[in-house]
Amino acid sequence: MKSLYRLLPLLSHQQFTSGQALADELQVTRPTVSNWVAELVAQGVDVYSVKGRGYRLAEPVSLLDRERILSLLSGEVTRRLSVLDIRTDVDSTNAWVLAQPPAPGRWSVCTADYQHQGRGRRGRAWQSPPASSVMVSAAVRESLTGDALYAASLVVGVAVVRAIRQITTLSVALKWPNDIYYEGRKLGGVLCELQGNPLDQPVLVVGIGLNVNAAPPGLDRDIACLRDLSGRFIDRNDLLAALLNELHSALARLTQPAGLADFLREWSEYDCLWNRSVTLVQGSGQETVVARGIDAQGQLIVDDESGQRRTVNGGEVSVLW
Structure with a gap:
């Protein structure tokens, strides 16, 4: 520390x-x-x-409280925990849990009041004031199909929407492939990583970052925090427990035959890019397209300027709007 x-x-x-x-x-x-x-x-x-x-x-802060978090977690989550590390500060919660891989069916979870090397998709920096945001990573080993692992960030996004609605009642939206938005302003995002062979029950690391009582300063984009949007101070322990509970429910549903399809249908209800003109960025090239939702694998469907319809995946491009 x-x-x-x-x-x-x-x-x-x-x-x-x-x-x-x-x-x-x-x-x-x-x-x-x-x-x-x-x-x-x-x-x-x-x-x-x-x-x-x-x-x-000048304002209260919500410090992480291990006992309170444990009291709010469901029995199913607490039984799966092999590690719940509550840290004052850490370089990266994702890196920490990757170094603590769990046994099959178990979870390693790390959360912190401050993260020195927080990052989003494609390595972009994301740092919030201390004790102002939720930054949590869970390394899990579940029996998930390759398609479910590929679409993990979308599934986790749905779990995040449910947790936010539970704590704040805000109707937030999702931006493909892994961002959380409210009326055009970014609230946070999801970062998923795999360690191991996708065919052999790999470790899935789910990283979630949300602006709760303050937003990161100095970013060149419209951002927001849940406190400003909801009009009240939020206990980060409540939100953190809700996120872990919803994550467990989501992963449990994914093991069912129609689980992924159900999640992708629900994801579409929160899609803030639907029918929008957006810019696809790939390397040094850019292209203007119209977003048309996602397919059965979670890829983004787009219509290009010639009217041709195709799909793109999150490993290929970034989406600007």
């Missing part, structure tokens, strides 16, 4: 705490406390600093 994150649980949004009291508690110097506060502010935490009074959070 990086030392400065020991400071965050000691800061209150209701009253000031003196720099000396914080220094004594952490067994550091007052200048060290001042430097740590400045670093937290640089990372997006809003801290009031008043000479003679000390420091106070």
Whole structure:
């Protein structure tokens, strides 16, 4: 754990705490406390600093609480957990669980208040202020078909929509292949990775990142957080537990004969690209097409400018709109 994150649980949004009291508690110097506060502010935490009074959070933060999370998980999820690691900070939750591969039928889960090397699709950086977002990865080994593994990010997207609706009642949408949106503003995304042979029960790593009580600063796109959209502060523990519960339900359904088809039909209900003119980006080339939903394998169906219909997959292209 990086030392400065020991400071965050000691800061209150209701009253000031003196720099000396914080220094004594952490067994550091007052200048060290001042430097740590400045670093937290640089990372997006809003801290009031008043000479003679000390420091106070401008708004509350929702810190991760292992016992609360466990109390909210379904019995099916808790029985599958081989590891539930609640970290103050981590380089990457996906990388952490990849290093802790579970046995068949078991899960390794890692979540953190801050992620130093958060990334989205194609390695793009995605960093949120500490204790403001949900960043969780689950490494699972389930008996899934190759088609289900291929479409995993779409299936997980449906689970994310259900969890958000459960906690906030917001009707969010999905952007192919792995983004979560609300009225044109990005809320987060899903990153799935495979370790092992797809024909031999590989490890599927499901990474989910959602802007909960704040959004990452400095991004050149329209973004949003659930707090602003719902009008209320959200306990990240509640949302995290809902995500894991819905993920378990989704994977359980995928093992049924018609499970993938059912999910892809539901995914289509949330499709925010339907009938939109979008730009496909592949390497240095770009092409304007009209999105026409997804096929039975989860590939994007498009009509190009000549009227020809074809499919593309998420490994080939990025979609801009």
